[in-house]
Amino acid sequence: MRDSESRWQGGLSRRKALVGLASFLTGSRRLGAQLDPYRLRDRVPGLDEMRDVFDFEDVAFEKLDRATYNYTARGGGSEFTLRRNREAFQWVKLVLRGVGDETAPDATTSVLGTPMAFPLMLAPSAAHGVLHPDMETATYEGCRRAGETPMIVSHVSSMPFPDIAKADGGPLWFQLYAREELEQNREPLEAAQAAGAQAIVVTIDQQATYYDRTVHDRNLSLRPRRPPRYSGSAGRYRFTSSRMWYEWQFFEELRTMVRVPMLAKGILTGEDALLAIEHGVDGVVVSNHGGRTLDYAPSSLEVLPEIVDAVAGRIPVLIDSGFRRGSDVLKGLALGASAICLGRVPRWGLAAFGAPGVARVLEIVQSELLQAMANCGVSDVASATGAVVRTDFP
Ligand SMILES: Cc1cc2nc3c(=O)[nH]c(=O)nc-3n(C[C@H](O)[C@H](O)[C@H](O)COP(=O)(O)O)c2cc1C
Numbered sequence: 181m182r183d184s185e186s187r188w189q190g191g192l193s194r195r196k197a198l199v200g201l202a203s204f205l206t207g208s209r210r211l212g213a214q215l216d217p218y219r220l221r222d223r224v225p226g227l228d229e230m231r232d233v234f235d236f237e238d239v240a241f242e243k244l245d246r247a248t249y250n251y252t253a254r255g256g257g258s259e260f261t262l263r264r265n266r267e268a269f270q271w272v273k274l275v276l277r278g279v280g281d282e283t284a285p286d287a288t289t290s291v292l293g294t295p296m297a298f299p300l301m302l303a304p305s306a307a308h309g310v311l312h313p314d315m316e317t318a319t320y321e322g323c324r325r326a327g328e329t330p331m332i333v334s335h336v337s338s339m340p341f342p343d344i345a346k347a348d349g350g351p352l353w354f355q356l357y358a359r360e361e362l363e364q365n366r367e368p369l370e371a372a373q374a375a376g377a378q379a380i381v382v383t384i385d386q387q388a389t390y391y392d393r394t395v396h397d398r399n400l401s402l403r404p405r406r407p408p409r410y411s412g413s414a415g416r417y418r419f420t421s422s423r424m425w426y427e428w429q430f431f432e433e434l435r436t437m438v439r440v441p442m443l444a445k446g447i448l449t450g451e452d453a454l455l456a457i458e459h460g461v462d463g464v465v466v467s468n469h470g471g472r473t474l475d476y477a478p479s480s481l482e483v484l485p486e487i488v489d490a491v492a493g494r495i496p497v498l499i500d501s502g503f504r505r506g507s508d509v510l511k512g513l514a515l516g517a518s519a520i521c522l523g524r525v526p527r528w529g530l531a532a533f534g535a536p537g538v539a540r541v542l543e544i545v546q547s548e549l550l551q552a553m554a555n556c557g558v559s560d561v562a563s564a565t566g567a568v569v570r571t572d573f574p
Pocket of ligand 1: 251252253265303304305306334335336355383445467468469470471472500501502503521522523524525
């Protein structure tokens with residue numbers, strides 16, 4: 181081989197140059213710097229570095245596998261309602277008061293006989309076992325540490341209600357996905373009440389959920405989940421037999437099995453709130469299930485005034501869906517809610533740091549609430565009235 185030919189073969193070709201450049205770039209720290217610094221860090225930040233609830237979501241994202249993270253994060257359909265739940269807070273402005281009372285605001289309250297250090301509760305949410313090995317006991321312990329925040333235990337929790345209730349802690353309520361066959365509801369209701377449930381929350385809104393968006397669109401690498409089996413006459417709508425057959429009359433029948441206050445969760449109209457009262461319900465939770473059920477349902481916050489007007493103080497109105505900050509909580513109270521339930525927020529705390537994470541995430545929202553109350557001259561929960569907000573819902 182002539183010299184020039186061997187130099188040409190061993191020399192720099194365009195291909196080699198590109199391969200070299202590509203390996204330089206992939207190994208480069210500068211390229212790493214282009215990645216989202218919060219989402220893909222070299223290390224997972226510690227509990228003491230958490231500043232607001234969204235920091236916990238970032239840590240949860242890093243600690244969970246993608247499908248589990250998505251199960252908590254995502255919403256139904258095109259996620260219009262999921263987004264609107266957050267957007268709605270922009271349509272409510274808080275009225276800042278330059279001169280306020282010097283004393284610290286008093287956030288204590290009580291709902292249907294359950295005392296609370298803050299007007300905050302844990303919304304029922306399924307399967308804490310996928311988030312942390314200590315499952316709901318860790319969540320309950322976190323609630324205890326954060327001023328005994330009341331926890332609503334989901335009917336589809338990873339641990340049975342009585343096992344969670346064995347630990348020392350604050351108030352527990354139980355959420356029921358009612359079965360069409362009335363008698364089938366007796367056992368879960370009885371077990372929860374015998375173990376100390378102070379109220380029963382019957383969820384009526386999640387008629388059908390199939391996380392096709394999560395599974396198919398976002399996780400293309402996963403095998404599509406088989407559609408759940410649907411039974412009974414409701415099968416043609418892909419609704420399970422434990423959802424989607426409620427009539428208001430059913431609440432009166434369930435009532436015979438309930439010795440504590442009973443609430444309906446998933447109310448989005450004044451008309452339904454009135455029907456709930458008519459059929460013996462003691463409280464309602466205004467909720468669109470955190471945007472996980474019917475997409476294009478309105479945000480809970482924007483329908484709250486209509487429901488509060490309809491109820492006219494006869495029963496307490498609780499609310500969830502989209503609440504993330506203390507200022508959000510104050511807006512809910514000012515629009516007439518008795519207490520605010522948090523769904524995803526404690527799940528992020530649990531996945532990120534277990535019981536201490538749940539406690540810290542709650543403490544952050546609590547202290548943000550006190551700060552917002554102080555800024556608005558609100559000395560206690562009863563003084564959080566419509567005077568504190570200016571609304572411009574579309
Ligand atoms: C992962 C997940 C699981 C849930 N599981 C239940 C449940 O088992 N029962 C129920 O009534 N609501 C359930 N919800 C709805 C919550 O109770 C609540 O309505 C919603 O999370 C509030 O919205 P937020 O997450 O924006 O706070 C769940 C919500 C999430 C995010």
